[in-house]
Amino acid sequence: MIRRRAHPLWLAYLWLFFGFILAPIAIVTIVAFQAPGFVAFPIEGFSFKWFEKALTYKPFLDSLVTSFQIACLSTLLALLLGTPAALALARRESRWADAIVTVLLSPLSVPLIVVGFALLFYLSRAGLGTSFIGLLLAHTLVGLPYIVRTVIAVYRTIGREMEEAGRMLGATRWQILRHVTLPLIRPGLIGGGLLAFLISIDNLPVSYFFSSVSTVTLPVVMLSYIESSFDPSIAALSVIQLAIALAGLLVIERVWGVRMLSQSI
Amino acid sequence: MPALAFLAALFFAALIDNGARSLVPPGGAPWFAYYQQLATDPFYLRALFETVALAFVTTLVCLIIGYPVAFYLVRHARAGRTLIIFLLISPLLTSIIMRTFGWRAIFARRGLLNASLQYLGLIERPLDILNSSASALIGMVHVLVPFMVLSIAAVLEKIDPRIEEAAEMLGASRLQTISRITFPLSLDGVASGAILVFMLAMGSFVTLLFLGGGSLQTFPLLIYQQFNTTRDFGMAATMSNVLMVLAALLMFIQLRLIRRSGVT
Numbered sequence: 393m394i395r396r397r398a399h400p401l402w403l404a405y406l407w408l409f410f411g412f413i414l415a416p417i418a419i420v421t422i423v424a425f426q427a428p429g430f431v432a433f434p435i436e437g438f439s440f441k442w443f444e445k446a447l448t449y450k451p452f453l454d455s456l457v458t459s460f461q462i463a464c465l466s467t468l469l470a471l472l473l474g475t476p477a478a479l480a481l482a483r484r485e486s487r488w489a490d491a492i493v494t495v496l497l498s499p500l501s502v503p504l505i506v507v508g509f510a511l512l513f514y515l516s517r518a519g520l521g522t523s524f525i526g527l528l529l530a531h532t533l534v535g536l537p538y539i540v541r542t543v544i545a546v547y548r549t550i551g552r553e554m555e556e557a558g559r560m561l562g563a564t565r566w567q568i569l570r571h572v573t574l575p576l577i578r579p580g581l582i583g584g585g586l587l588a589f590l591i592s593i594d595n596l597p598v599s600y601f602f603s604s605v606s607t608v609t610l611p612v613v614m615l616s617y618i619e620s621s622f623d624p625s626i627a628a629l630s631v632i633q634l635a636i637a638l639a640g641l642l643v644i645e646r647v648w649g650v651r652m653l654s655q656s657i
Numbered sequence: 658m659p660a661l662a663f664l665a666a667l668f669f670a671a672l673i674d675n676g677a678r679s680l681v682p683p684g685g686a687p688w689f690a691y692y693q694q695l696a697t698d699p700f701y702l703r704a705l706f707e708t709v710a711l712a713f714v715t716t717l718v719c720l721i722i723g724y725p726v727a728f729y730l731v732r733h734a735r736a737g738r739t740l741i742i743f744l745l746i747s748p749l750l751t752s753i754i755m756r757t758f759g760w761r762a763i764f765a766r767r768g769l770l771n772a773s774l775q776y777l778g779l780i781e782r783p784l785d786i787l788n789s790s791a792s793a794l795i796g797m798v799h800v801l802v803p804f805m806v807l808s809i810a811a812v813l814e815k816i817d818p819r820i821e822e823a824a825e826m827l828g829a830s831r832l833q834t835i836s837r838i839t840f841p842l843s844l845d846g847v848a849s850g851a852i853l854v855f856m857l858a859m860g861s862f863v864t865l866l867f868l869g870g871g872s873l874q875t876f877p878l879l880i881y882q883q884f885n886t887t888r889d890f891g892m893a894a895t896m897s898n899v900l901m902v903l904a905a906l907l908m909f910i911q912l913r914l915i916r917r918s919g920v921t
């Protein structure tokens with residue numbers, strides 16, 4: 393297909409659009425390096441002190457540890473729950489299989505604030521209200537559909553031949569899973585897992601409801617911090633988070649290609 | 658299947674539990690009392706209206722500004738393609754707090770926008786842009802427009818460009834081709850993007866909390882506030898349930914669309 397040269401207006405529009413998309417992110421990055429303790433333009437002075445403050449402010453650090461634990465564990469749990477389901481369903485072509493996939497993906501369609509609110513009261517009855525376990529279960533629930541979706545997508549692109557060859561060579565079901573299927577779907581596991589991890593790390597609407605002294609995550613602490621003060625340490629912290637997320641995105645791109653990612657979001 | 662059991666025990670049970678809480682108020686009040694209040698109290702009716710209206714306007718704006726980007730991405734971008742997708746996705750991975758903070762820094766009284774306008778001599782006194790429904794809308798569109806672009810692009814990609822070429826050979830102008838041929842063919846993508854954005858817009862509260870400044874009272878915002886301050890859990894459960902039902906409705910429409918276009 394011959395791609396025509398775009399009219400200059402297209403390009404102007406595209407610049408404008410990405411200017412809009414990137415503006416707040418760029419501004420936060422600039423503000424993070426400013427000297428004054430309040431956000432006002434024009435900016436006066438340059439400083440690293442907000443990074444220092446962000447990295448030494450204890451509530452940030454403590455909650456970062458919690459966030460990290462929750463994100464790692466919930467991603468792992470979601471992988472353990474989601475992968476077998478995805479493998480079992482990806483190649484079935486029946487109404488039932490379709491229906492089950494729909495059910496497994498349905499948490500994506502319900503607003504997270506509703507999920508968080510409903511789960512808190514539900515888990516409270518089981519004595520898991522604002523506990524670490526409760527928060528972990530909630531995050532696992534949020535991450536699960538992303539894993540299911542990406543693993544199904546990847547598994548469907550792989551032919552049956554490899555697994556059949558393994559079977560003919562006398563491998564047991566477990567050996568086929570361990571040595572054939574899992575290595576083949578690894579991009580899906582990594583991509584879906586990273587997505588679930590990043591979504592968990594950034595999750596606010598669900599984490600908010602489960603916050604207590606021992607279970608408060610970084611976004612919740614940041615939320616309550618900017619409710620009271622508007623100093624650049626939040627900006628500095630955001631820049632650090634962005635750097636981590638971009639590193640993750642680069643990893644996905646390397647392993648998988650960014651186009652796959654655009655299909656999974 | 659453990660995943661299904663997990664969802665049933667946690668997700669569906671919690672939603673049903675929530676529904677039950679909204680139906681039966683404690684202390685012997687009649688069933689549906691919360692819903693009665695919701696349907697008769699002008700405050701809640703207005704909030705419901707604002708929830709739906711904001712989601713609707715956000716979706717519309719996302720569609721209008723997102724469609725050309727998707728079109729460019731699919732029909733024109735070559736080497737820039739990966740970069741465009743990267744630029745579209747990377748904001749999705751920044752925290753919602755960061756983006757809200759950024760918009761506040763731009764819109765504040767001494768923010769970037771006011772400072773620039775004053776520097777250019779276009780305004781004398783700073784404008785109050787922050788904490789209005791306009792700043793809330795801008796924040797919402799910013800968060801959600803990438804979803805719209807990606808949904809539309811996915812469908813545009815499947816349209817054979819030769820159809821467009823044929824139209825142009827038959828004498829249609831570029832604009833006619835896009836409006837009469839490409840756009841109608843891409844309606845599936847438009848619909849799925851619109852449903853996705855509407856769904857996400859309906860449930861978001863962080864953007865509204867920090868950019869709307871109380872100019873808009875939507876259900877998610879009220880759930881947050883009632884949980885936080887007034888502790889009216891029954892009413893919050895009722896609003897959650899209404900949002901849930903709306904979401905289920907949208908999901909149903911989405912499924913019908915997917916069936917029709919044969920993509921599962």
